[in-house]
Amino acid sequence: MSVTRFFVLFVGLVFLTALSVCLYLLGWVLYIHWKYRHIPSPKIMGNFFMGHITELTEFEKKGRHLSMLFLKWKKEYGTVFVIFTMNRAIVVCLEPSIVKELLVNSRSTKPAALYGKFHTVFGQRFVGNGLFSELNNDHWEKKRKMLNPPFKRKYLMDLMYQYNNSTEELISYLKLKADGKTEVHMAHEFNKVALDIIAKVAFGLDNLNVIHDDDAPFCQAVAQSMKGLMHYIRTPFWKVDFRKESQAAMEKSRKAMIFMRNIAEKCILNRIEDIKEGRNYPEDILTHIIKYSRSKDGMMGMEEMIDECFTFFIAGQETTAQLMSYTFEMIGRHPEIYKKLQEEVDCIIGEKPVISYDDISKLEYMTLVFKEVLRYTPPAAGIQRQNVEDIIINGYKIPARSNIALSHYSLSRDERFWDKPEEFNPERFREDNTSFDKEF
Numbered sequence: 558m559s560v561t562r563f564f565v566l567f568v569g570l571v572f573l574t575a576l577s578v579c580l581y582l583l584g585w586v587l588y589i590h591w592k593y594r595h596i597p598s599p600k601i602m603g604n605f606f607m608g609h610i611t612e613l614t615e616f617e618k619k620g621r622h623l624s625m626l627f628l629k630w631k632k633e634y635g636t637v638f639v640i641f642t643m644n645r646a647i648v649v650c651l652e653p654s655i656v657k658e659l660l661v662n663s664r665s666t667k668p669a670a671l672y673g674k675f676h677t678v679f680g681q682r683f684v685g686n687g688l689f690s691e692l693n694n695d696h697w698e699k700k701r702k703m704l705n706p707p708f709k710r711k712y713l714m715d716l717m718y719q720y721n722n723s724t725e726e727l728i729s730y731l732k733l734k735a736d737g738k739t740e741v742h743m744a745h746e747f748n749k750v751a752l753d754i755i756a757k758v759a760f761g762l763d764n765l766n767v768i769h770d771d772d773a774p775f776c777q778a779v780a781q782s783m784k785g786l787m788h789y790i791r792t793p794f795w796k797v798d799f800r801k802e803s804q805a806a807m808e809k810s811r812k813a814m815i816f817m818r819n820i821a822e823k824c825i826l827n828r829i830e831d832i833k834e835g836r837n838y839p840e841d842i843l844t845h846i847i848k849y850s851r852s853k854d855g856m857m858g859m860e861e862m863i864d865e866c867f868t869f870f871i872a873g874q875e876t877t878a879q880l881m882s883y884t885f886e887m888i889g890r891h892p893e894i895y896k897k898l899q900e901e902v903d904c905i906i907g908e909k910p911v912i913s914y915d916d917i918s919k920l921e922y923m924t925l926v927f928k929e930v931l932r933y934t935p936p937a938a939g940i941q942r943q944n945v946e947d948i949i950i951n952g953y954k955i956p957a958r959s960n961i962a963l964s965h966y967s968l969s970r971d972e973r974f975w976d977k978p979e980e981f982n983p984e985r986f987r988e989d990n991t992s993f994d995k996e997f
């Protein structure tokens with residue numbers, strides 16, 4: 558075969574393959590739109606093939622939360638509507654009854670298109686099949702049962718010493734900075750203290766020095782891993798992004814993840830040794846993970862145990878730190894709330910050097926403030942699930958294996974359930990307040 562013929566054949570084949578892929582994708586997109594044609598959907602402003610991606614990104618660029626866009630669309634299309642992101646349909650359900658239906662009554666699974674992304678990031682195992690990203694529902698249920706005890710009140714009550722300790726360290730660090738001139742980024746400080754507490758209480762790691770050392774490698778690695786994850790989620794075509802700076806950023810994220818996973822591995826090996834040698838060890842999350850790995854249901858190897866440890870770090874740190882940061886922001890914006898909080902703390906805690914679990918349960922107003930912060934700015938705005946069977950919501954049939962978005966941010970700002978939802982008002986959670994739907 559002559560070189561020219563070979564070249565023509567090669568170009569023809571490439572062209573045909575590209576055409577087939579395009580036709581397949583177009584067919585799939587049309588099919589997806591057809592499948593959900595009975596459910597209301599906001600008008601697509603940009604390219605039909607891209608679906609609502611343009612609207613979503615434009616809204617985010619204005620610095621607004623996507624959940625607010627869902628609330629806007631709710632007014633026009635009702636509480637159940639479908640949005641399209643290229644080849645995917647996402648049914649947005651803004652009804653509390655469906656949250657209960659999917660998470661409590663009927664079986665649902667985690668959609669791979671979202672949760673699967675957490676498994677491996679830029680080719681490096683991230684949280685793998687940990688509790689958060691476990692896609693096999695049977696495996697998830699067993700793991701969840703086994704890893705539930707550390708979330709119970711009794712377990713948390715025993716950790717007061719550690720909370721006091723880390724808070725004390727943060728205060729002493731802030732005192733050093735309090736010269737009237739140095740700016741302190743409190744979101745960063747809360748990130749550090751959340752990390753410090755989780756490392757201590759969940760994994761017995763008490764030598765990380767994250768509070769006093771801004772450049773502590775552990776802290777940097779967690780931040781870099783999270784940055785890498787966000788970059789990865791927003792960059793579907795990363796494999797063909799050969800730009801030098803992109804490659805360098807990906808490599809940095811991979812290294813951070815390896816660093817974190819290595820630390821988790823060391824923790825696991827040390828604890829296994831402690832258990833084997835009959836030394837004293839705490840019944841913390843790490844012990845539960847190791848015990849689960851050895852149970853008949855668990856049967857986890859080292860990689861899977863590391864997945865679980867890394868999951869707890871990532872899931873627990875960011876959310877807790879955000880809750881603290883938002884609380885700080887809200888009390889800064891509302892001096893009257895700050896004053897009331899201060900009065901309560903002065904009255905109940907006063908000059909006590911160590912705070913007990915009982916003291917915390919007496920801080921009623923503070924509890925109201927935290928509840929209101931969780932309502933007003935929930936650190937995790939929503940979740941997604943897939944229904945195992947067809948379900949009917951508001952008269953619409955949602956076909957089995959649909960991606961269903963549940964937004965507690967949107968529900969928390971919904972006038973049907975809250976009086977003046979845009980107002981930050983901790984008092985709304987008082988027992989005697991009847992202005993919101995308590996069942997909700």
Ligand code: HEM
Nearest residue numbers: 688689701755868869872873876877880936937939940941
């Ligand atoms: C204010 C603090 C927190 C908030 C608002 C929060 C919120 C959430 C939400 C909404 C989910 C469900 C995610 C989904 O299914 O897509 C979740 C899952 C999870 N969270 Fe948290 N979380 C907080 C603190 C923590 C802490 C302190 C830990 C551990 C140390 C933790 C560990 C986890 C784990 C392991 C999961 C996966 C559970 C499963 O799928 O069974 N979280 N969290």
